[in-house]
Amino acid sequence: MTLLSQNQAPIMEALTRYKSMRVVPFDVPGHKRGRGNLELAAFLGEQCLSMDVNSMKPLDNLCHPVSVIREAEELAAQAFEAKHAFFMVNGTTSAVQAMIMTACTAGDKIIMPRNVHRSAINALIISGAVPVYVNPGLHSELGILLGMSLGDVEQAILENPDAKAILINNPTYYGICSNLKALTDLAHQHNMLVLVDEAHGTHFYFGDDLPASAMSVGADMASVSMHKSGGSLTQSSFLLINNEVSEGYTRQIINLTQTTSGSYLLLSSLDISRKNLALNGKEIFRKVADMAQYTRDEINKIGGYYAYSKELLNGDTIFDFDVTKLSVDTRDVGLAGIEIYDILRDEYDIQIEFGDIGNILAYISVGDRQLDLERLVAALAEIKRRYAKDKNSVFDHEYINPQVALTPQKAFYAPKTNVPLSESAGHISSEFVMCYPPGIPILAPGERITEEILDYIAYCKEKGCFLTGTEDSDILTINVVKEHEQ
């Protein structure tokens, strides 16, 4: 076999070859290169539809790759310096779930921060693994959740020496990084696997002067959202493995839930984006970091807003900061982040990534133009001029320590009863309540509902957060565990 180079994109090349052969399709998809669905072809483009094809010998098969997908995986592994890379077509959600289900079986303990994405807790419901939560750090002034403290994790490890793995969320949505190297070494000393949810950290593998990536510190598995900072199509991701984690077993786990009709649009987008990052990533992320820094400086000049960065570092729960992130604390303007998020969209035609109670996050990428950054800054200045309120009008904390009564799986499948949310205090929740984005649960299955949590949910609702998670789409009632049947 010839040596592969990062200049290549085997899946893209195979698709191009396949198209040039003008093969007559008597296979799925039934739109037959778009000819059978003209409106769709006109809307998405003929080239796009002509690449929406099925697995076949010249194009390999995602469930059992032996040729071009295999080669593309090897190139991705090389680019990320991993032992192997899996192409994921059901989001980073599926990658996070595959990590947890590979590391743990029913009843196994896994140490994780509570501010994980819902995908991680979903994996616990499916697998029956038992979470040992480590409370994330909380910034006393900004009210934002931080990384995991080494001391807290060590205590959790000593108290739960039978835990199989530790899951680290790095960086957080806000760009905050834990001491990944020290946490990895610590877990390895206690024979635990290190799984990293790196959904927001693709660029760490390619840019200069960015925080450490999971593979670089010797972590065992990582889930990387290529479709966020990596530039591939929405829903496409990589799952990386390292060290002793078995490629074959991991693939079996992935195949438990993954489609057998992996989209070649998603697969080729991963392949092309990997090539682009490997060849141009340094330059791309230098530009992104420069744009983020410029915008941060300009926003900080407005006053009231605080676009934070590395000055927050504290050697532990804020071990490092991802300077490509533009996170802004808005409370001194007297407006909740979610209010600014809504005003930006409704009045200024500017869509940012999310707003929570105290912050907004604007996602900066190589696709941004200087004039768009100016618009964002000018709109924030205008919002302050027109809407600023007393700063004490904003709730000042985001995190409530959970009281875990049951494992997520037990609570989710337990006999349950539906009660009005407002009367649910004291019960054990059987479902999630979260704001989306960011999708970090306020309540997870198995947690005791308290008045404090209900107040917080009511406040989020009042401020206009998009709440989700319960069976009741209006979030007026909640399923709780029937405790006398426990």
Add this chain to the structure above:
Amino acid sequence: MNLWYTEQHSPSVRFSIKVEEQLYSGASEFQKIDILQTTEFGKILTLDGLIMLTEKDEFIYHDMITHVAMATNPKIKKVLVIGAGDGGTVRELTKYETIEQIDMVEIDKLVVDVCKEYLPQTASKLTDPRVNLYYEDGLKFVRNKENDYDLVIVDSTDPFGPGEGLFTKEFYGNCYKALKEDGILVNQHESPFYAEDALSMKRAHQRIKGFFPICNVYQVHIPTYPSGHWLFGFASKKFNPIQDLDAAAWNELGLKTKYYNTAIHVGSFALPNYVKEQLEDAK
């Protein structure tokens, strides 16, 4: 040689001018810049392939973007001009001895350099000692100004490409802030005729109305702009462009203009019904 310049005025309408020679073609980090020698319109400046001005009809645009505000408030002393790299707007403003300071903010220095070389007809007054040239983003410049100008003129390109930010709500809000309590904002307001232009026109009107108590639109005929029917916006914190016009005072100045006069000043605010309806819609 049978060389023609063609601009797409709508997805299904084209406008062509016979070209004698291409005098300049270049690209800045923002846009493509071309100067063509034409038979009918003299030299023309195009940005990203769209006509910005021709020597033959630029007087209409530049007269009407400046003199309406100046005749409404003769006390204007400090003016901010955004865009206007060709210099035509500044040329008209420098006719007023009463103006003390003109700050011109153009994002693209190359446009100014090219116009100075090829279009002295419009660019000749950019060297007037009262003129300060700033090569930066207009939105950024105005964001840092407060209660500073008597008049802001937005002489922008279309609302896509480098001029995009100059049609936004955040921009008009910042202009409001940059103006003094009797300040006037005049802006290039697109056209009511073709659907795409009309949409930009309505959106601009809606956004400006959100900030200024007095908000009017006036019209001109510009032969080389799509449909020829073009609009300017007049927004003010205090002055009404018709009631506050002191025609005698302006006529006494004895300024030589080719299009503007005080009768057309008043008349240009009389709008066709289809334009009035669009402005009503924009409420």
